Amino acid sequence: MLSDLPDYDDHEMVAFLRDKESGLRAVIAIHDTRLGPAHGGTRAWHYGSEAAAATDALRLSRGMTLKNAVAGLPLGGGKSVILLEAGGRATPAMLRAFGRAVDTLGGRYIPAEDVGIGPDDMAEIAAETRHALGVPGPEGAAGADPSPYTALGIFHAMGAALGFATGDASVRGRHVAVQGLGGVGRNLCEYLAEAGARLTVADIDAGRVAAAARSLDAETADPDAIHRVAADVFAPCALGGVLNARTIPELGAGIVCGGANNQLADARAGEALLGRGILYAPDFVVNAGGVIWTSAPITGATPDEVTARIGEIPARLTDILERARRAGVPPEAAAETHALALIEARSGGA
Ligand code: NAI
Secondary structure, eight states: OGGGSGGGTTOSEEEEEEETTTTEEEEEEEEEOSSSSEEOOEEEEOOSSHHHHHHHHHHHHHHHHHHHHHTTOSOEEEEEEEEOOTTOOOOHHHHHHHHHHHHHTTTSEEOOOBTTBOHHHHHHHHTTOSOOOSOOBTTBHHHHOOHHHHHHHHHHHHHHHHHHHHSOOOOTTOEEEEEOOSHHHHHHHHHHHHTTOEEEEEOSOHHHHHHHHHHHOOEEOOTTTGGGSOOSEEEEOSOSOOBSTTTGGGOOOSEEOOOOSSOBSSHHHHHHHHHTTOEEOOHHHHTTHHHHHHTHHHHOOOHHHHHHHHTTHHHHHHHHHHHHHHHTSOHHHHHHHHHHHHHHHHTTOO
16 A cells, blocks of 8 residues: 555645556655746656655655745645666656646646656656656757756755855865766766865766766776775765665765755654754755756746845755754754644644
């Protein structure tokens, strides 16, 4: 039973989709729509089992509820995953079938890009439903990609985290270890390099590592060792669960601030980081730049307003870090408490 999964939490709806003709297998998870329609990306990935895929969707959708609330958006939380075969990709036929399924929800869930789904894939989904964001317009695929906006928010937030931990918010001369050089990681590296930071990078895709080493003068590390690099900041920008019982004792940086969703393997990981004196910038607070951008057609934000709202992320992070310090709890716990209080207050629950 889906509802037996530990991460089922209090999801409003979880649907398992199967389309024989295209081979689509997907999960749509709607966690909470009290603040508005559930908005969160679609991930296309090869999972070890259907339960693993459902668990990923459930954890990610709950994270979107918290992210959208903290970012002040009129949106609830949802997420979806498309289950790929090993080495497979989401075909246009699968994406069309997925779009048709999204359409039946009548706007209660609105997808956008995530790992394995780019703007061109969103165009396929949007051919079947008007309830999709991050869809290429006349400006083309580049203009629809949320990654540069996500990276911008993380870049700003990193300054706030450095300022909070050291009293100096400048990234110039700081050493940042970046895990994952996809849309988010690569754009983050560019902002950091431009601002004079020193970079060490890792990715399981050797071509991406070589390109970053060449064009950004970055040092490189093994993907299994990047978290051990003695840097000022570790920036996870690949997949979730990277902060766990194995990696936390080995972390080489005093600050963790990156874009990956669900970086903490579990609540114990937040306690373990606090115990080691490592400052953790909660992912759902710092990586909201993308959703601030994709949701602009709903919020009506102009490009300048989007940039301004992303510029509010560092102050929001500092506020959360101060709340956590006052309460003596991990920042993730303080952020979650804050997000849930915002939802209660805005939805008329308190
Ligand atoms: P992407 O698919 O463009 O890039 C992910 C990169 O991570 C790829 O280059 C991949 O080879 C690499 N990777 C995978 N496993 C790795 C490992 N074990 N070690 C090192 N590298 C590894 O994905 P994108 O869009 O850059 O997203 C990255 C993370 O940020 C994801 O967790 C995503 O959910 C999150 N995120 C993305 C947003 C966006 O705007 N794209 C918004 C908010 C969060």
